[in-house]
Amino acid sequence: MQRSKPKRRAQADEGPRRSFLCTHDGCGKAFSRSEHLHRHEKNHTDGDATCGRCRAHFKRQDLLERHMSRHRRKDEEAGGEGVLNTRKRMWKDHAGQIVQKKPVEKTALGNANLGTSSIPQTDGPISPPVSSHHSDLPSDSDPTLTPFTNDHYQLSAGSLNVQGANGYWVPPEIPQARPFDPFLDINYDEAFQPDTASSFNMPFTTQINYDWLFSLDNNFSSPATSMTPYVVGTNQLTPIDPNQASTLSDTRQYERGTIESPLAPMPSLNYTRSGPSTQDMISRSTSSGESLGPSPPTKLVSPDAYGGNPEVEFERPLATLQKANRLPLIDNYTYTQILEAIKSARPLAPNGSLLDVNHPLLSYPLVQSYCDLYFTRFNTAYPLIHQAAFEPSRKEPLLLLSMILLGATYSDKEMHKLAVCIHDVIRPAIFSHASFNPRPELWMLQTILLVECFGKSRAGQKQHDMSHLFHGMLINLIRRSDCQSVRPTRPYKENESDWVGDHQWRHWVESEEKKRLALLCFMWDTQHAVLFCQSLCMSAFELRLPLPCSQALWEAPSAVEWARISISTTPEPMYLLALKSYITHDVQRISHLNGLSRIIIFHGLMSIFWDMRRRDQTSLGVISLGRRWQSRISAAYQAWKEDFDHFCFGLSDLTLTEMNKRTTSESAKVELDVWRTAYVAVYHAAHVLLHSEFLDIQIFAGARHILGRSVQRTDFMRSEKVVRRWATSCAADNPDGSSDAAAAAWHAALLLQSASHTLVNFDSMGLFHVPWCLYLATLTIWTYHHTSPKGLNLGFGPEDDSELVWDTQAEMRAIVDSMVEAGVDGVPQIQGLKRTGGLVWVMAEVLSKVRWGIVHAGVTVLKGLIPRRLILEFDESLI
Template identity: 25%
Template sequence: MPKEHSCTEPGCGKKFLRAEHLSRHRLNHQPKQIFQCAACPKRFVRKDLLRRHERRHEKGMWFRNSGGVVAEGDNDTASLLHDSTSYTQESPQRALESTAMFTDREQEDDVRMSDESVKMLPYEQEPAETYGEQGPTQTYGEQEPTETYGQMDEIENMQVNNTDFLPALPDQEVTSLFFDPSITIPDPALDFEWLFDNLSADLNNPGGMPSVVSPQSSVSLPGISPPAFGAVQSPVRIRHSISSQSSGSSPWAEVRTNLLKALNSLTQDVLMSSFFYPNNLAGFWDLYFENYHPHFPILHKPTLDPVSASPLQVAAIVTLGSTLSGDAGHFDVANKIHDSLRYIIFGTPDFDPPASLWCVQTLLIIQAHEKMFSTRKHHQLAHIFHGAIITLMKRGVAYQHTTHAPGSTATERSWHQWVEIQASNRTAFFGFVMDAQHTFMFGHTCILSVHDVRLPLPCADVLWECSRPEEWDRMMRKTPESPGFLPVLKRLLARTPIPPHCSAFSRLILLHGLFSVTAHLKARDSVTLGVGRGGPSTANSPRLDAIDTWKETVERAMDIWSFSLVSRSSSLALEASRPLHRMAYAAIYTDINDIHILAGAPSLLGSMLSATDRMRATARVRAWSQSHDSKKALYHCLLLIQETIFTGQLYSAASDNIALRPWSIYHAALILWAYGAMARERSNPQHEQQRISYSAEEYLVRMLMLLRNESDQVDVIAQETSELLLAVRESLEGCRWELLQEAWETLGRLIK
């Protein structure tokens, strides 16, 4: 009988045939170093086990005790099933794998791992393992005692069990929506370096990327792109007649009762308003799902019942829907509800971390409402609480897998489980989209980085819209898997087209990935002022050449992304992307805060500005107007206004169901005005009497022509912005959003 090596730790008593196995086992009790998986909550006491675990993520696996399985078609399925002892045939093949993805960055970290890491025997030397239905056992080729590990495979995973290192949260019920950077904090100066790695290699590899010609590059103008293909849809708000259901028999009567009970702290004049009439609530609900849901499909409409859903979530949905109703009184009531709605949610038990998924979704819908449809006070409060919501999402969301009916089938259980996880991923992406979008649109600081979103892109719309488990199961078998967000974004920067099966929402997300990269690299350039780049300290980092020319790289990526706008089918998500696509170019080359200050517009951040602030902003805009970069921003601003206002149909921002399109054309007008103001400052006063006034359309046509030809006459025409500002101002007439009302007033002052 071979000698046994027993663990002497109190309460353990496990036995091993080899001393080195016992030595490795002791690391569970007294770890020397903890290794955190970047893609899931698992932690390890050995680097080689972390690497093995990460390779399983690459194959589409999640983590043990969470029902994760390998993707369909994996030849190694039989040998890898032990990664999830809770695997059953009823589990959907891709239901839980979407919670996290392994990224290229971790692969690079492995390659850079120095020889100074803790030396461990390679895992190939560990005992061979066989797995039966009763769980893992070890065989040594002879009649040896069996070691039982229960639910966890100790020799392979050696996951830290000490509660000091890992919170005792059930993996299947709680997951973080974002990667938590508190585990490993990267070097800020090189944080984006890996995204630009091997760009030249990718471009020069004929087998790695198909040769494409962007619809943005058909005109031979260096550095300036023409408009994308595809006719711009007319921005018309979708209005529906309010439902005429009987208030006595309609389920919306019960919804009304639930709402009044949940919002009982509001004043009586609000609670007794016609806003809460059942037929009005039903109409607001429909308006939301027909106008806003396609922008950010984070809710699963087939399973969302307004009667059984949280009344606070229903309140957020109907108040946002009411912004499209024809009754201005209902719009005012919605604003009064939002004076208290967020704080009522803060007081619910579901808000405590880990928050329930409905709670996080509701807070994000509230933020969308207050940032883009309500008062300036609400806009600023939404900005203040944005960071708190992101922190809450990083703490995790609680799933409700155990709430399904006892008699439900395996397919039904799998469907509901899949819906919850898909909804949580979509919710995380919605938070990321608003974070990236509002950095340029409102001058807010970017809290999230693309590295924080290590998730697969949302599934195809046809799969998300399935209303029955059987339909979902059938579609699941023939729908391609969604690729990972970070790998697709990196390939996009290498000018590789987006996979054709990516949904419209996924393409909107990728556009905001470029927004986020732009915001962070602009901040890096602002902080470092270029100091230290290109010096000896960076000589061994070939990626810095690419990252130092990031503006050209991101601009080319946007050219490739523009193919998303060439679509046979209409999509509100892609229609919303059109103005944002133009603004994404402008975001590279302009600082909208400085232009707001120059124009004397109300501060985007609500802060008081001194005379010194205005002088510095004016100096920066003056320097910007003299650079070639400004011409690129002007070009896309001109196209945005042309594509929105001068399409042959009257455009009215008050009836637009694309939330940020009016704000985008306002920004475009300010950028054009700022350049014209600086050009007038540089012009010869003797030429003042020779100025010719141009209509808005003449201004657009002449400016586009001069920019394409890189003419020296750009500064002469650029000064004549009055008619253009007037046209933009007229399009903003009658908007309810207070920031657009301020924009209307600002344009009036600039015209005078």
């Protein structure tokens, strides 16, 4: 049956178009057609539509018919009588009474009816087997939904032990019995696939997606448990104070017939004013009242009063845990195949001649060094390829070549230029390969992703534009694979490690690589969409898989070591449930998150923000509720930042402990600080973009090309109006009382201060996004002060006064530190009173050393801001 379009809640000033008003007390909805009102009125009755199979009760017959169609679909999938796990909250018992808990089936009082006689009897909840769409998925059931239970398996909040051995039913091919954890599984059919169209068009987010994501009373509690919200800690479930759960009443379940947003306003954010000495804590809310002091220097840092933070396991985000004993070795035969792949592609050398494969920079020792650089520089920052299981002699030459080219970009400048020349001709070789097809193998997807990564972030403007053109193809190929839904299986009990051999380990490695390919591709897609103001190609709702495993498990050198570590490692939570926990952070806290998982989650929040902004821009006149969702996203950002800071503090203590024991390198602490600063830069950049239109800022600052299109005079005039209106916006734009411009400028200052204090010469150790974040922050601060209504225009260097020596570094520190110290509320008082010339000059000089064509285009813009700008007098043909 065709779903009716949602209707807005009737307003007092609406015209006669909606003349059919619901007279039920407290409702007030209006409809344009009488049959719509008649159908709506049934929602206010008890109804008589009950499913004869599962006793689910509905108020309308059409809802029951839709429910029965899902039963039939499950039956077809199961090849018999399937099981439908519905989220229904209303049931009819055998006495004819409407109840909130699913009634016990009379035919299911014995253990023999639980689906298999081999399942031992336990005291915990048991869930029946559910039909699965994919062989890699352990189960399609959702442990947060109502289990199929009897009187012997009653689930109560008081007796629930997260760390206990009791668990939900898992298919017999999965050896482990997972503990009950609301983040380990999710029923995607019920949450995201209400019909066939939604099932086959996953890239297009729907209202149901966001209703699920922003709902506080969905998927986390079961009718069999107390309705009090719970925070998942390490050892127990701790109830939240009822006062903290008051926002539950501000949201409601998805209901067809209304378009009211489920995004309830969040409490205001009181930004902390802080000086340079406390820059690690500058973005924390003063209302939290929680101490984030260093945790005890132990191997595992137990959570303190900072409710619900995870334990911290030692890891090294930009290096391997142990010094690499063996990097993958390229033998002579494999080296010859790599040269043949280069020769057949016929690349041109930097001087324009045909490249000779006997070039000195392509000698065997240097090619091996480029492969080593890939694993020691790129793969440590973006762990895509499993180093211990990687055997070059068994890999395709195109994959090896893509890895070698990326590694070469970390070498000297001459080799970097040569790598760009080879990169320019590698795509035709990929497309003409016999393995390139609509459902390619994993190695082909990895090759295409690495080639795109090279073009977008390690080369010039031409390579960036070409990679952007083929980006959609990569996303579509990933969708056709199982990378977005794979669930790697591994042992969880000691008695299960006996049967684990090399074959099982390598199968897990392949599944984990598929998962990481999808997650890293999503991360880069989000970065380029949000930071460069482009279009999203991949939705967070497509990622129906767990988060990445721990670094120790990922780097296990053998099957035996992998099995040993796996037994002591908790299961990875599902990505979407972890993402939801930060949107509704006052209901649940997630535990056991490693560093990479936290980064992926934050990019999910950025993706949600960018998609919500797109929905606002394409609403076709529907009244925007932007301030409501923006406050929710801002609160989610801050919740993530607080957890991230606490994680980094604990990891820093562990790193110092390991350094004192001489079990890790002396550079580990520096690497951790750089990694933390790099992703704090993303956090502040996300806030800047939340409160500004960066495309307009770039055009106003003098950018000649945006997204491959030349900027015209009319574009500049339009952007100038937008930017000046933004810079002079009132202080009532946001719930915390700050203006958008002040909030954006303040976060930009925090970004630059953090980077200048931690990054030596602003070197981010190869993390791609940092240079662009520095450029974004610099332009934002310059624009904020340059458009000041005070009109002082103190920003162009020593020609403004009689100074003989222009100390650009001191001038940069002066403006950045003053903005940070002023706080978000005090920034408007100093707008236009500080010179920006020193900041612009320093950042232009720093970014000019980055080997990235996109950043060089930004440097050109920055250099144009140092002398007095004449852009308004440019002829249209020159713009």
